[in-house]
Amino acid sequence: MTDAAPVTMPAYTPEEWTAHVVGLGGKPFHARIVREQVFGQGVLDYAAMTSLPTALREALAETAPILSSREVDRSTARDRTTKLLLGFPRGDGDEATVETVYIPPRRADSPKGATLCVSSQVGCPVACPFCASGRLGLVRNLEAHEIIEQYVRGRAIGPLSRSVVMGIGEPLLNLDHLVRALDVVHDEMGIGARKITVSTVGFPARLRRAAEANPRFQLAISLHTPFDDQRDELVPAMKGTQIDEVIAAADHWFDVTGREVTYEYVLLGGTNDTPDHARALARRLAGKRCTVNLIPYNPVQGDAYHRPAPDDVEGFRAALEQAGCVATVRWSRGMDSDAACGQLRVRHAAG
Ligand code: SF4
DSSP states (O other): OOSSSOOOGGGSOHHHHHHHHHHTTOOHHHHHHHHIIIIIHOOOOGGGOTTSOHHHHHHHHHHOOSOOOEEEEEEEOTTOOEEEEEEEEOSSSSEEEEEEEEEOOSSTTOSSOEEEEOOSEEEOSSOOTTOTGGGGOEEEEOOHHHHHHHHHHHHHHSOEEEEEEOSSSOGGGGHHHHHHHHHHHHHHSOOOGGGEEEEEOOOHHHHHHHHHHOOSSEEEEEOOOSOHHHHHHHSGGGTTOOHHHHHHHHHHHHHHHOOOEEEEEEEOTTTSOSHHHHHHHHHHHTTOOEEEEEEEOOOOTTOSOOOOOHHHHHHHHHHHHHTTOEEEEOOOSOTTTTOSTTHHHHHHHTO
């Protein structure tokens, strides 16, 4: 908790929360009920928690609001993918906005819950030229309770089975807050470590430190090219960091945690999808237990990149497979709903 942030319910540890509820005249089991309702069921209003005494519900609403954010915008695509733009108080009277995306299973009758894509920072300092979020720069890190709040809002839409930290921001630059939030997601929302993926550009020293702490998530590294000079352009905050160093830190992660790494590769038509790229990428990853996840680019208005043709995507994937890499393609969902990373936020910033 910080002085500037509103002391919302998700900002309390379980112990602090019990003390707060007891301090208001409630019982420890009342504290557990609230946590179960908020984190387990996505209940956003104390008034709906009818198993609590009325006076306690009123006292909780006054002293510990469940949410600090406001829903600035919501858009739902034909495939039911729902994108939320959330505004958190910023301290200067302005609002810090982030995006959270609820991605339901492809089949409407699937018993599985949705995947929630959350943001780790307000804005992003990495400044990838193909990304809408990078255009606005970094505003601030999200607090742990603000990350949790994204999950609570996602749970309010429907059940969650998986999560990816692939929204706005670079997670390794806000790792302490993220790990605290993911502890709640893991322990109180029931999403297991193997169902949580954190995607990073892979700052080597931070990645090695993260591995030593053995956090409860899967690792995905956004590589985007096998060539150092091109990576300097595509991932500007990593300028001067050799791809070899990133891959060595990823190998260290695998050695320490025993969990395989996924390499994310945004396929930009005509930019990083040539046969040379496929061959060089395969050489870099030869003999490693890992998967390459190819993500055909989702166009952002006004940028210089374009989406590759489906045949070219398949050709790139097949070339990697022939060279011995495990490669999959992830077509993004919700194309009709500003689905590219950061687009909703950019649209609002532009008025
Ligand atoms: S792609 Fe990811 S790391 Fe790059 S600017 Fe966008 S949010 Fe940041």
